[in-house]
Amino acid sequence: MSVALSSEDISRAITRISHEILEKNTDPTSVTILGIPTRGADLAYRIAQSILDISGIEIPVGALDITLHRDDLRIRPPRPLMDTVIPLAGVEGRTVILVDDVLFSGRTIRSALDALGEVGRPARVQLAVLVDRGHRELPIRADYVGKNLPTSLNQSVKVSLIERDGADEVSIDEVSAAENL
Amino acid sequence: MRHLLSISDLSRDFALEILSTAHELSRVSENGTKKLPTLRGKTVVNLFAEDSTRTRISFEAAAKRLSADVINFSAKGSSVSKGESLKDTAQTLQALGADAVILRHPASGAAHRLAQGRWISGSVINAGDGTHEHPSQALLDAFTIQRHLCDSKGDLAGLHIAIVGDILHSRVARSNILLLKKLGATVTLVAPPTLIPFAWQSWGVEVSHDLDAVLPTVDAVIMLRIQKERMSDLYFPSSREYSALFGINAERASLMKSHALVMHPGPMNRGLEITAEVADSSASVVVEQVANGVSVRMAILYLFIAGNQED
Known part of the structure; x- marks a missing residue:
């Protein structure tokens, strides 16, 4: 196991992503941040807090569970559902920034776009991830990336966050390619 | 599974x-x-x-x-x-x-x-x-109780639920007894002796024949339908007598705690096991159950x- 991002790296990445979001979106009041549970949602709340610290603007933030929209439901045992929290401002006509911890095949994000379409019609959707590890299976890319982490399929990327795991860290483990699918 | x-x-x-x-x-x-x-x-x-x-x-x-x-x-x-x-x-x-x-x-x-x-x-x-x-009915009853009286992730520990009526023929009662007990609730069955099956002693429940005595202690009461299609024997002398002793009316409902729920799996025999007044009252969650x-x-x-x- 090797550590790819330390706790300081993670907080720097979150601060940088927050600055980039403010830079790219000239009207930050139209932005809504939705994290994909579980750790994507934790990161979403941190980014919203960071934007508040930097600019004093309070961005509506929530969580979007994508389990029911996954494309691998029928080949896996059923998964428990997670909380979906849509902020009062909704998503209609807004700029929605999806947040996830690791961008890998892109299938989670495809499911998230479907799930988001059920909630409403955002004006535009952007994607922020803490780690982009490559190996995309769909034409999807992130607008904000904390760290590009080239990996092989024999590696797994593990994100730990204080909210859930007691400490902030991103590590890489060696596993068999089959376990990774 | x-x-x-x-x-x-x-x-x-x-x-x-x-x-x-x-x-x-x-x-x-x-x-x-x-x-x-x-x-x-x-x-x-x-x-x-x-x-x-x-x-x-x-x-x-x-x-x-x-x-x-x-x-x-x-x-x-x-x-x-x-x-x-x-x-x-x-x-x-x-x-x-x-x-x-x-x-x-x-x-x-x-x-x-x-x-x-x-x-x-x-x-x-x-x-x-x-x-x-009737497992799905028991699950929706437990879900309704949980939504009103518990935290949404918790079990039903500490709650007292009464199931009233034709226990003998009721699959709803059997599934409910199993599930409510599994989730930590206390269950009391209320019915005339003819409508309580012999096996109740092995179910870990209380049995009472006095609805008025039980109602002040419950958090929810599940009224069962009198199943006319299964009433081949004389289980009680008359519908009027059953209604007077085991039906819920406004006067009886007022004996219950203020937060207590009145439930019914449907279809209701209004005027028999439940009066229209209670069925349409604010304590009744019958429509929400659906x-x-x-x-x-x-x-x-x-x-x-x-x-x-x-x-």
């Missing part, structure tokens, strides 16, 4: 998982999403060999909200003996490619027979078999047929 046949097959944790899944699904519906793609391409057959309105419609609505294809199959009027007829029907359903069969049948144990016959490869969901069990039934059945369909199930 592949089949939902009896509450006794469920662990406490899995029962709670069904309830929390139902909770999430009800919030998805409240967010404005009426349809989810989760069961797209799956075929759900409603096989109802006995009359039912809300259970069939509720399962149908639940399956459709998850994008499954629904086939309604009424096996009523078949003259073939039960075992054979069920087997033949099952093989027809297998040929149709059913991923799940929702079975309502007048014979106790019919769902077990269908699940263990190995005639079909899909899941079997028991929607009421004779006087045996709405919750759809969320609970969506959770059941999701957890039992969406994934790649182990036996």
Whole structure:
């Protein structure tokens, strides 16, 4: 196991992503941040807090569970559902920034776009991830990336966050390619 | 798990998982999403060999909200003996490619027979078999109680629930007793002695014949329907007497704690086990039970047929 991002790296990445979001979106009041549970949602709340610290603007933030929209439901045992929290401002006509911890095949994000379409019609959707590890299976890319982490399929990327795991860290483990699918 | 046949097959944790899944699904519906793609391409057959309105419609609505294809199959009027007829029907359903069969049948144990016959490869969901069990009704009752009286992730520990009426013939009562006790509640059965089955001593419940004495202590009361179609013997002298002793009216309802719920699985015999005044009062959650039934059945369909199930 090797550590790819330390706790300081993670907080720097979150601060940088927050600055980039403010830079790219000239009207930050139209932005809504939705994290994909579980750790994507934790990161979403941190980014919203960071934007508040930097600019004093309070961005509506929530969580979007994508389990029911996954494309691998029928080949896996059923998964428990997670909380979906849509902020009062909704998503209609807004700029929605999806947040996830690791961008890998892109299938989670495809499911998230479907799930988001059920909630409403955002004006535009952007994607922020803490780690982009490559190996995309769909034409999807992130607008904000904390760290590009080239990996092989024999590696797994593990994100730990204080909210859930007691400490902030991103590590890489060696596993068999089959376990990774 | 592949089949939902009896509450006794469920662990406490899995029962709670069904309830929390139902909770999430009800919030998805409240967010404005009426349809989810989760069961797209799956075929759900409603096989109802006995009359039912809300259970069939509720399962149908639940399956459709998850994008499954629904086939309604009424096996009523078949003259073939039960075992054979069920087997033949099952093989027809297998040929149709059913991923799940929702079975309502007048014979106790019919769902077990269908699940263990190995005639079909899909899941079997028991929607009421004779006087045996009605698991989805018990789950929606527990869900309704949990929503009103508990934290949404917790069990029902510390609550006292009374089940009133025809316990003898009631599959709703059997499933409810098993589930409520599994989730930590205390259960008291209230009925005339003729409508309490002999086996109650082994169920871990209290029995009372005095509704007025029980009502002030309960957090919810589940009124059962007097099933006229199963009243072949004289279980009580007259409907009026039953109503006077065991029916709930406004005066009795006022004995209950202020937060206590009045529940009924439906269809109600207004004026017999429950007066119209109580059925339409603010303590009554009868209509909400129907709405919750759809969320609970969506959770059941999701957890039992969406994934790649182990036996």
